Amino acid sequence: MQFKIEKKLKNSLGRVGVLTTPHGDILTPAFVAVGTKATVKSLNPEQVKEAGTQVVLGNTYHLYLQPGDEIVRDAGGIGKFMNWQGPTMTDSGGFQVFSLGVAYGKDISKLLKITDPSLLIPERFDDSDAPRLAKIGQDGVSFKSHLDGSIHYITPEKSIQIQHNLGADIIFAFDECTSPTEDLKYQEEALERTHRWAERSLKEHQKLENQKQARSQVLGSPGPQPRPDHSPELVSDFPQALFGIVQGGRDENLRKQSAKFISSLDFDGFGIGGSFAKEDMSTAVKWVNEILPEEKPRHLLGIGEPEDLFMGIENGVDLFDCVAPTRLGRNGTIYTKKGKIIIMNTRYRNDFLPIEKDCECYTCKNYTRAYIAHLFHGKEMLAGTLASTHNLYFIVNLVKKIRQSILDNKFFEFKEEFLKEYLN
RNA sequence: GCGUCGGUGGUAGAGCGGUCAAAUACAAGGGACUGUAAAUCCCUCGCCUUCGGGCUACGAAGGUUCGAAUCCUUCCCGGCGCA
Numbered sequence: 001m002q003f004k005i006e007k008k009l010k011n012s013l014g015r016v017g018v019l020t021t022p023h024g025d026i027l028t029p030a031f032v033a034v035g036t037k038a039t040v041k042s043l044n045p046e047q048v049k050e051a052g053t054q055v056v057l058g059n060t061y062h063l064y065l066q067p068g069d070e071i072v073r074d075a076g077g078i079g080k081f082m083n084w085q086g087p088t089m090t091d092s093g094g095f096q097v098f099s100l101g102v103a104y105g106k107d108i109s110k111l112l113k114i115t116d117p118s119l120l121i122p123e124r125f126d127d128s129d130a131p132r133l134a135k136i137g138q139d140g141v142s143f144k145s146h147l148d149g150s151i152h153y154i155t156p157e158k159s160i161q162i163q164h165n166l167g168a169d170i171i172f173a174f175d176e177c178t179s180p181t182e183d184l185k186y187q188e189e190a191l192e193r194t195h196r197w198a199e200r201s202l203k204e205h206q207k208l209e210n211q212k213q214a215r216s217q218v219l220g221s222p223g224p225q226p227r228p229d230h231s232p233e234l235v236s237d238f239p240q241a242l243f244g245i246v247q248g249g250r251d252e253n254l255r256k257q258s259a260k261f262i263s264s265l266d267f268d269g270f271g272i273g274g275s276f277a278k279e280d281m282s283t284a285v286k287w288v289n290e291i292l293p294e295e296k297p298r299h300l301l302g303i304g305e306p307e308d309l310f311m312g313i314e315n316g317v318d319l320f321d322c323v324a325p326t327r328l329g330r331n332g333t334i335y336t337k338k339g340k341i342i343i344m345n346t347r348y349r350n351d352f353l354p355i356e357k358d359c360e361c362y363t364c365k366n367y368t369r370a371y372i373a374h375l376f377h378g379k380e381m382l383a384g385t386l387a388s389t390h391n392l393y394f395i396v397n398l399v400k401k402i403r404q405s406i407l408d409n410k411f412f413e414f415k416e417e418f419l420k421e422y423l424n
Numbered sequence: 425g426c427g428u429c430g431g432u433g434g435u436a437g438a439g440c441g442g443u444c445a446a447a448u449a450c451a452a453g454g455g456a457c458u459g460u461a462a463a464u465c466c467c468u469c470g471c472c473u474u475c476g477g478g479c480u481a482c483g484a485a486g487g488u489u490c491g492a493a494u495c496c497u498u499c500c501c502g503g504c505g506c507a
Binding site for chain 2: 032034036037041042057059062089091092094095096098099100103104105107109110111133146147172175177245271273274278299300301302303304305308320321322323324326327328329330331332333342344345346376377379380381383384385
């Protein structure tokens, strides 16, 4: 993997670049489509590509449970398995430490709506007996499968091994995504853990990369090779890049400490993870990116509302991923330049205009709001597909436009113009 | 015509003397969703309200009762059976 910065945004951390992977280039900043279980929900790869997507992100925990990382390996890696020909990434399962852990069964999301920390404290009350599917252990996390209840212990080494089997171009260190409701003391402990896990992830990755190299010297050039032991199947032997993950919650010291520590390790790039109140996000990203080495790519994990994309890019983020376009799409919320709309609302039932008249996505070129509203009311499968198609196109292309605006020296004008209309 | 069963909120359908403005589901209206436990979840859903409550309601009209969607009488409407 190679990263080249083409242009920098004046008086800020922002930049435009090209990230070269074994499966193609990613023009950054870029929005990564989330395809947790080796599928971008409700879309086929052609639709994902037509939306302008350059790279897809799968999930270690989910693919390990189903269908199993060895199946994906034998299929030739996640890209081949799901018929996505471009670059791929996998998340490490660190997010599931959060979503299946403290957040399980609760109304806690990755982002917090309130800024007042005193309001957070009740959440920390004795919840040790609260049901959760992820529990942090000595040197890893035990997960109780949400599919069949079976117990699985994931260590940093295990996560990396799984990700090597999944074979994405870019993989992530195993981390602990903490809850935004955790107090400082807990954030410190968790950060210490994430740092130890980062070292172990890196070590395991280097070991496996070395083995891979040795293997490809025997077999010839890198790429899918026949497996001597599973004869007709293929193994992905492309070199993989490992990104370390910066955590630290909303605390400045912890964030900076984490950025320093993680950047001291030999990662190929970085993820910025964890939780913040929305208002704190830009400062947290800035603290971190001022410290991370400029020449390596940075991925802001799980972030993706339009206003966040501008913020992230301005503060030096190169990659974003977010479930929002597809989840909102499936649930009937659709992005427009004037803000999000809920397509099931009464007023769209007889609205025979496209979602956006000047949108070039497949949905807008071919269908009306009334039709999409009808599909949602009728619980038709196509509803989620058409809405996700538009949403993914909207977000992916917003990032593309932001990239272009930097190249054209018009970033700040574009940002102001867009957000003024979008946020009303 | 006789017999019989039934008529409950937008719909289906519980309730069968008080705790019933009436279960539940659907429909309807609104909302949420940021490294996917999610084609999911939450709220509202007779009328009025100073959110304490007030008013009108279970085909219609009478009646019994402290009290009726629930019991009785008649009428209207529908299903089924027999003529």
